[in-house]
Amino acid sequence: MGKLTGKKAIVTGASRGIGLAIATKLASEGADVAILSTSVKEDLAAKLSAELGVQVKSYACNVADSETVQNVFKQIIADMGTVDILVNNAGITRDGLLMRMKDEDFDAVIATNLRSVFLCTRAVARTMMGKRTGRIVNISSINALHGQAGQANYAAAKAGIIGMTKSNAMEFASRGITVNAIAPGFIGTDMTAAMDDATKEKYAAQIPLGRIGKPEDVANAVAFLASDDACYITGQILGVDGGLNA
Amino acid sequence: MNEEIFKKVTAVIVDKLGVKAEDVKPESEFGNDLGADSLDRVELVMALEDEFEVEILDSDAEKFAKVADVVAFIEAKKA
Numbered sequence: 001m002g003k004l005t006g007k008k009a010i011v012t013g014a015s016r017g018i019g020l021a022i023a024t025k026l027a028s029e030g031a032d033v034a035i036l037s038t039s040v041k042e043d044l045a046a047k048l049s050a051e052l053g054v055q056v057k058s059y060a061c062n063v064a065d066s067e068t069v070q071n072v073f074k075q076i077i078a079d080m081g082t083v084d085i086l087v088n089n090a091g092i093t094r095d096g097l098l099m100r101m102k103d104e105d106f107d108a109v110i111a112t113n114l115r116s117v118f119l120c121t122r123a124v125a126r127t128m129m130g131k132r133t134g135r136i137v138n139i140s141s142i143n144a145l146h147g148q149a150g151q152a153n154y155a156a157a158k159a160g161i162i163g164m165t166k167s168n169a170m171e172f173a174s175r176g177i178t179v180n181a182i183a184p185g186f187i188g189t190d191m192t193a194a195m196d197d198a199t200k201e202k203y204a205a206q207i208p209l210g211r212i213g214k215p216e217d218v219a220n221a222v223a224f225l226a227s228d229d230a231c232y233i234t235g236q237i238l239g240v241d242g243g244l245n246a
Numbered sequence: 247m248n249e250e251i252f253k254k255v256t257a258v259i260v261d262k263l264g265v266k267a268e269d270v271k272p273e274s275e276f277g278n279d280l281g282a283d284s285l286d287r288v289e290l291v292m293a294l295e296d297e298f299e300v301e302i303l304d305s306d307a308e309k310f311a312k313v314a315d316v317v318a319f320i321e322a323k324k325a
Contacts, residue, residue, distance in 0.1 A: 129289055
């Protein structure tokens with residue numbers, strides 16, 4: 001039996017990269033998972049369901065849009081019957097040096113990476129409050145802690161997630177709902193693949209554990225924070241970065 | 247006071263605050279008598295909105311000290 005058997009989970013930005021690894025891990029631990037992405041990925045959901053023997057269903061959801069989030073989450077909670085775990089993972093980058101950064105690039109990153117966390121958390125809060133239990137895991141970034149030239153928007157959004165994580169942890173604690181964040185370091189995904197090789201090599205050389213992280217490294221930490229084993233942990237920011245922030 | 251509304255409000259309070267129906271009286275105060283904290287109040291207001299299909303602004307909800315206040319508010323909204 002997996003440590004999440006019977007749990008109902010929602011993962012945003014779940015069609016690829018870290019989000020897909022998280023959805024796969026939660027499902028492999030026995031959770032039914034609603035995977036959210038910008039378009040419906042029925043084949044992916046069917047494949048995960050078949051391979052892992054749980055219910056995985058795909059939903060299209062623009063997580064930055066209030067009304068869409070309300071409607072889609074209502075549907076998901078009706079479909080699954082409840083929700084135990086929310087993983088706010090959806091994120092985009094629109095990198096650029098500040099002097100050249102467009103308003104749209106700043107706003108889009110804040111909307112998708114930060115506003116979405118507010119909207120999705122609010123959409124599950126009532127159900128979790130009523131149950132007197134729940135797990136919310138937000139995916140921040142090491143760049144929320146360190147800063148990164150060219151990522152004023154991304155770093156601000158990810159740092160905002162840390163503030164929201166701590167506030168929500170305080171707000172929901174009396175109802176048995178824990179809220180934590182993970183700050184991934186350099187993880188090999190499509191997002192980081194966009195970087196040039198020299199930058200990647202520079203990073204890898206700085207990582208104490210000597211390798212770039214895998215999406216599964218992050219997923220394992222999420223599964224722990226989403227499990228009953230982590231019931232006494234809330235308001236924390238867990239680095240999954242090979243020691244980069246040590 | 248509208249008895250029917252009072253009964254429905256009582257049912258919502260019993261459900262959300264986990265108190266006994268006989269302990270819910272018109273003069274019961276949410277904080278002192280019914281043990282509601284700020285989150286309980288929010289949950290209660292949202293449940294009342296659903297039950298009676300009315301919108302309750304935070305500025306209205308802040309004025310709910312006792313059960314009779316809620317019943318009077320709903321009565322006025324439904325009138």
